[in-house]
Each structure stands twice: as structure tokens, then as C-alpha cells.
Amino acid sequence: MPIQTALEIPHVFAGNPLDRGEVLRRDENWLAEAANLPGAQFLPLHRLKVALVEDPDNGADKHATSRDLCWFDRDELDAQFSVGAMTLLGVDANSLPHFAVDVPEAPETPVGYKFIDARHAAARLDTPSAGILAHARAQLHWHANNGFCAACGGPTQAGRGGQIRQCPACESHIFPRTDPVVIMLVCDDTHCLLGQGKMRMPRMKIYSALAGFVDQAESIEEAVRREVMEEAGIKAGAVRYHSSQPWPFPSSLMIGAHAEPLTREINFDTEEMADVGWFDRNQVRAAFAGEGDFGLPGEIAIAHHLIKHWLDQE
Ligand SMILES: [Zn+2]
Structure with missing residues (x-):
């Protein structure tokens, strides 16, 4: 068979540039302050739809409105949303932490951004942004569906900035599944x-x-x-x-x-x-x-x- 293996293709949803912060996540002092660090960035998702920056030149087509992820700083995030689950995606090249945030309620007429489902969003994002979106969506979906321990039924808590969940009652660790x-x-x-x-x-x-x-x-x-x-x-x-x-x-x-x-x-x-x-x-x-x-x-x-x-x- 003449097929040769391709070494690597930059598929959509691969190529997340953030450092997932394996070492930082284990530093509880850093983790406790990470979401309050100046320059920390927050990506809101509403019902797993992601916020994209609005493009005023393209307002007629609801799927063609935007081409960039809409990151908020902490003050903007708190001013616009009641914040639900928050998970640390990682840090960028300047060591600034980046979070995905579930926002259970969204304004009816958001200004400057729109919530777009991940498939339509990915078609418009560059490779690094689509990679971040993939991680954010998978993480928030997993947290939303693992609130209770499969072993004992007790409520679970996020740990290591959202990398794991733990059950305080039976001390089970629950890891994100792929x-x-x-x-x-x-x-x-x-x-x-x-x-x-x-x-x-x-x-x-x-x-x-x-x-x-x-x-x-x-x-x-x-x-x-x-x-x-x-x-x-x-x-x-x-x-x-x-x-x-x-x-x-x-x-x-x-x-x-x-x-x-x-x-x-x-x-x-x-x-x-x-x-x-x-x-x-x-x-x-x-x-x-x-x-x-x-x-x-x-x-x-x-x-x-x-x-x-x-x-x-x-
Ligand atoms: Zn348990």
C-alpha cells in the first residue's frame, strides 16, 4: 500500500499554545492568588458556547461576527457576569494565567462580543485560539458532569485549578476523561x-x-x-x-x-x-x-x- 505516514498535521482543535502549568498547579499559594493576579485572563462560556469578539463589519451573519476569542480581565468579568465554575487552562509566554469560566446567565444583548457554538467558532479562529477553545469546552463540560462521586455518591470538589476533582468523603480522585x-x-x-x-x-x-x-x-x-x-x-x-x-x-x-x-x-x-x-x-x-x-x-x-x-x- 503506497500510503506514507504524515508526521504532523495542525488539525483544528490541536495547537493550544498555553503551558498547562503542571508545576504551578501544585503550588497552592500561587493557585489561591492566580485568579486575582494582574493581567489574568478569563474566557467566558455560556452553555458551552464561547465568547468571540464582535466584528461590527459583519453583523448581518450571526456566525460570521467574530474572529477572536473574547478574553476579559477580572474586573470586567465580575462586572458582566455571575461567575460559575472556573478552571485554569494554563499560563501564556508571559506567565499570565488564563481561565475558562462558565457563566450560567448571559446578557440578552451582549455588547462587543457574542456567544458562538464551538464548531462555528473554530471555523473562524486561528489554530492557537481553536486549541484553547477545545480545552476550555472539554474542561467545563467535564466539571459540569462530575459534580458527584461515582464511587460513593458524595459531592466532589475541583482541585489543582480544575485539573482534577476530589471526593472529600471517600478521598477518590477523578481525572478528566478523553x-x-x-x-x-x-x-x-x-x-x-x-x-x-x-x-x-x-x-x-x-x-x-x-x-x-x-x-x-x-x-x-x-x-x-x-x-x-x-x-x-x-x-x-x-x-x-x-x-x-x-x-x-x-x-x-x-x-x-x-x-x-x-x-x-x-x-x-x-x-x-x-x-x-x-x-x-x-x-x-x-x-x-x-x-x-x-x-x-x-x-x-x-x-x-x-x-x-x-x-x-x-
Ligand atoms: Zn466518594
């Missing part, structure tokens, strides 16, 4: 295998790489082969890692791979998939050019890069 997902393009020299999931209901038919959660006690390679068999009825052989992408909806890590097909006959899972098929290079090239009768995932998705890489390996 759910690995394999996403794989099954391909040979001439064809690749693409599927249309049943959950997708876009205006246009979108075909993409197959994907699924890694099961417990399963390697990435095993997960790839199992998912390809379950979703397409195809037996896969060699698996080659390509790249990975944080996907904060709510906390996945997409592990991208190419996989070699050992069989050709498709027998797809009709519960999960609307269609699965083999597509040749001309069909895929036309789809990327917007000229086919189906669409492919956009650049925000790792699937786009898996497919593009295969096409470019001709």
Missing part, C-alpha cells in the same frame, strides 16, 4: 471506502471515513479492524497511523489511520449506515472539487485529511 475514537480510511491503490452515516442529515449527501469508539481493552489496530467489519463487512489488514485530533464534543480524541482491505465485498450495517461504497480517485477528486453527486467532510475534520492524503499519494 474518549478515543478510531477514524480510518480503508484504501488501496485505486479505491477508498467511504460511508454515509444515518445520523447525518445535511442538505447534501456527505460520505466520510468510517469511525467508532475504541472499546475497553482493545488496541487501536483491533478497533480499526472491528469497526470496519461491523460497519462495512470488510476485513482489514495492515493499519497505519496517520495523525490525531482533539474533538471536544464532548471529549474525544480522533485517531486517524489508513487501513488495507483484505476483502472487497461490502455488507454494511444498515442500522448505523445509510450507504457504504468503494470510490475511485476520479470520483473523490470530483467530490473535493464540488462537482460530484456527494460531498466530503470539510477541512475542520480529520477525515478530510485522511482522504486528501490518499488522493495525493497517487
